[in-house]
Amino acid sequence: MVQARTEAKPIVNRTQAQVWLRQMMLIRRFEERAEMMYQKGNKIGGFFHQYSGQEPVAVGSIGVLRENDYIITAYRDHGHALARGMSAKAGMAELLGKSTGCSKGKGGSMHFFDVEKGFLGGHAIVGSHIPLAAGVAFASKYRGEDRVCVCYFGDGAINQGSVHEALNMAAMWKLPVVYIVENNLYAMGTSLARSSAVEDLTVRGAVPYGIPAYSINGNDIELMAQTTRDAVNRARAGEGPSFIDAKTYRYKGHSISDPGKYRHKEELDDALRNDPILKYQELLRERGWIDQEAIDRMAEGVKQEIEESIEFAESSEPPPLDALYEDITTAPFIPQE
Amino acid sequence: MAVLTFREALNQAMQEEMERDQNVFLMGEEVAEYDGAYKVSQGLLKKFGPRRIVDTPISEGGFAGIGIGAAMVGLRPIVEFMTFSFSLVAIDQIVNNAANMRYMSGGQFAVPIVFRGSSGMAGCLAATHSHRLEAWYAQIPGLTVVMPATPSDAKGLLKSAIRTDDPVVFIEHEVLYHERGEVPEGEHLVPIGKAEIKREGTDVTLITYSRSLKATLAAAEALADQGVQAEVIDLRTIRPLDLDTLLTSVVKTHRAVIVEEDWPYCGLGAGISDRITQRVFDELDAPIRRVAAKDAPIPYNKALEQSMLPSVDRITAAVRDVLYL
Numbered sequence: 274m275v276q277a278r279t280e281a282k283p284i285v286n287r288t289q290a291q292v293w294l295r296q297m298m299l300i301r302r303f304e305e306r307a308e309m310m311y312q313k314g315n316k317i318g319g320f321f322h323q324y325s326g327q328e329p330v331a332v333g334s335i336g337v338l339r340e341n342d343y344i345i346t347a348y349r350d351h352g353h354a355l356a357r358g359m360s361a362k363a364g365m366a367e368l369l370g371k372s373t374g375c376s377k378g379k380g381g382s383m384h385f386f387d388v389e390k391g392f393l394g395g396h397a398i399v400g401s402h403i404p405l406a407a408g409v410a411f412a413s414k415y416r417g418e419d420r421v422c423v424c425y426f427g428d429g430a431i432n433q434g435s436v437h438e439a440l441n442m443a444a445m446w447k448l449p450v451v452y453i454v455e456n457n458l459y460a461m462g463t464s465l466a467r468s469s470a471v472e473d474l475t476v477r478g479a480v481p482y483g484i485p486a487y488s489i490n491g492n493d494i495e496l497m498a499q500t501t502r503d504a505v506n507r508a509r510a511g512e513g514p515s516f517i518d519a520k521t522y523r524y525k526g527h528s529i530s531d532p533g534k535y536r537h538k539e540e541l542d543d544a545l546r547n548d549p550i551l552k553y554q555e556l557l558r559e560r561g562w563i564d565q566e567a568i569d570r571m572a573e574g575v576k577q578e579i580e581e582s583i584e585f586a587e588s589s590e591p592p593p594l595d596a597l598y599e600d601i602t603t604a605p606f607i608p609q610e
Numbered sequence: 611m612a613v614l615t616f617r618e619a620l621n622q623a624m625q626e627e628m629e630r631d632q633n634v635f636l637m638g639e640e641v642a643e644y645d646g647a648y649k650v651s652q653g654l655l656k657k658f659g660p661r662r663i664v665d666t667p668i669s670e671g672g673f674a675g676i677g678i679g680a681a682m683v684g685l686r687p688i689v690e691f692m693t694f695s696f697s698l699v700a701i702d703q704i705v706n707n708a709a710n711m712r713y714m715s716g717g718q719f720a721v722p723i724v725f726r727g728s729s730g731m732a733g734c735l736a737a738t739h740s741h742r743l744e745a746w747y748a749q750i751p752g753l754t755v756v757m758p759a760t761p762s763d764a765k766g767l768l769k770s771a772i773r774t775d776d777p778v779v780f781i782e783h784e785v786l787y788h789e790r791g792e793v794p795e796g797e798h799l800v801p802i803g804k805a806e807i808k809r810e811g812t813d814v815t816l817i818t819y820s821r822s823l824k825a826t827l828a829a830a831e832a833l834a835d836q837g838v839q840a841e842v843i844d845l846r847t848i849r850p851l852d853l854d855t856l857l858t859s860v861v862k863t864h865r866a867v868i869v870e871e872d873w874p875y876c877g878l879g880a881g882i883s884d885r886i887t888q889r890v891f892d893e894l895d896a897p898i899r900r901v902a903a904k905d906a907p908i909p910y911n912k913a914l915e916q917s918m919l920p921s922v923d924r925i926t927a928a929v930r931d932v933l934y935l
Contacts, residue, residue, distance in 0.1 A: 394714070396707075402675075407679060599717070601752050602754070602776040603720050
């Protein structure tokens with residue numbers, strides 16, 4: 274296994290670090306406000322998976338990508354979309370099922386898409402998008418481009434067959450794809466220990482296919498960025514996929530209806546004490562890259578941006594009922610009724 | 611006009627489209643070095659090289675998904691299933707990802723992919739290798755389902771399918787691969803969504819597709835000897851259904867029999883019958899009859915398997931039934 278290193282010199286400069294901090298704060302606020310709207314306003318329906326606690330994984334890794342790289346993820350997708358620069362407005366409107374949403378109100382929480390940002394979804398069948406990521410990377414290689422696809426999935430997905438089929442082909446064909454497991458220790462309510470014969474996911478996802486593996490603290494944002502950069506450079510150089518086991522923790526249940534009774538309170542309290550956003554604020558203050566006053570201003574700006582996104586979403590029109598038949602096919606769609 | 615086998619016609623379609631468009635490539639089990647399990651891709655590796663003719667491991671779900679991902683960012687994959695029976699292993703990719711992607715993304719992503727391969731009862735292959743899944747795929751909004759019955763349509767429809775920006779399930783029939791027929795050279799495009807009247811008649815409409823066309827035409831011939839003029843329609847495209855052509859014929863003949871190789875319950879004919887009945891019930895002089903496979907798993911034994919299939923006898927009996935003869 275390749276051991277990721279923390280370099281003495283930070284991977285980011287001050288400006289970029291502030292951007293990352295703000296993105297993490299934006300994601301946290303987005304999730305918290307959206308959850309409130311789900312629970313109190315009855316405005317959001319269906320399954321809703323909160324990203325709080327895992328922000329450094331998305332922000333740190335996406336932070337080192339080029340604009341024309343590709344990103345694809347599972348159903349806990351709000352954080353990745355926002356980290357990629359999708360507007361909070363488009364995300365919030367999607368949660369409310371509005372036509373101004375990032376998927377025109379057709380996808381919902383689990384199916385965010387943004388073609389302009391190279392954000393290829395939001396996929397809700399566990400493991401099903403892992404082959405898609407290899408396919409996107411296949412296209413990049415086929416065309417002789419150096420664009421990389423970064424693919425996120427949860428620790429539960431490692432048990433799906435399609436994951437292993439895709440990892441095998443990605444490795445064999447040296448496809449430029451970086452697989453990042455957001456290892457939050459729980460596949461819904463089933464802990465890793467109760468679902469994986471071997472708990473070290475690199476042993477299951479990387480070693481069998483000769484894929485270089487990194488097992489890191491994904492909640493260390495700069496380590497996450499550094500590791501992703503190494504993996505992406507490798508992919509761009511034509512050396513094939515990498516597998517990053519990013520250890521993280523979700524604060525909330527699997528979805529909104531899950532009180533998370535399968536885990537101990539101490540475990541959650543411990544994670545909250547080590548909150549990655551507070552930790553990063555502390556680190557940046559220590560470096561003299563930001564002061565509390567600036568953090569407070571940042572928080573205020575984030576709060577305002579999210580409130581504006583809510584106003585935008587609430588005042589947006591729902592899709593007209595005849596949108597039911599729109600965007601099914603590129604060819605004129607003929608309902609078979 | 612050149613006379614080609616069904617498999618040569620498919621091969622020609624792929625060759626021409628790959629020459630025309632650099633984004634088209636073929637991927638699947640044994641398509642390259644083995645020259646195709648059914649030799650449909652014969653010679654393509656030699657001509658286009660391993661970048662565009664890609665052998666895969668036995669991972670249908672995996673390579674179907676890889677094709678879809680590549681299509682999402684602009685390539686135009688042809689994914690071959692050695693048989694569509696094996697597409698069952700990839701059905702999550704086809705249904706959840708290929709068919710839904712455009713809708714779920716609010717129209718942002720298209721999936722211009724062709725899933726193609728053989729299917730059907732091909733002789734002693736037994737239950738796992740003889741599936742007819744057209745009704746399964748035809749139910750899914752977002753998929754186009756095509757099933758050619760002749761070499762000419764095989765070429766013309768495959769070329770059209772490759773050029774379509776939507777996912778196409780292109781189902782061939784194993785027993786048709788060696789069938790010969792005239793095939794136009796070069797730019798021969800058969801439009802998707804258009805049925806073809808293969809034989810004109812006035813007394814009954816026989817609706818069929820793929821391999822069953824042959825038995826249906828033979829039945830029409832036999833019926834003609836008995837003074838019954840049957841109109842035979844080859845659907846060619848299963849979804850979207852060319853309902854107009856069917857209705858025009860039924861309004862003329864007032865009777866219809868649907869001939870299909872899939873299972874009777876919830877089979878394709880059930881859906882077609884429903885749509886005809888909804889629209890022109892008053893024109894019908896008899897209930898629509900269906901001649902489908904028998905409702906049993908597909909047996910290995912040749913005679914048992916043969917007894918499953920729509921035969922000339924079963925078709926003519928159904929026609930006599932709707933004519934009250």
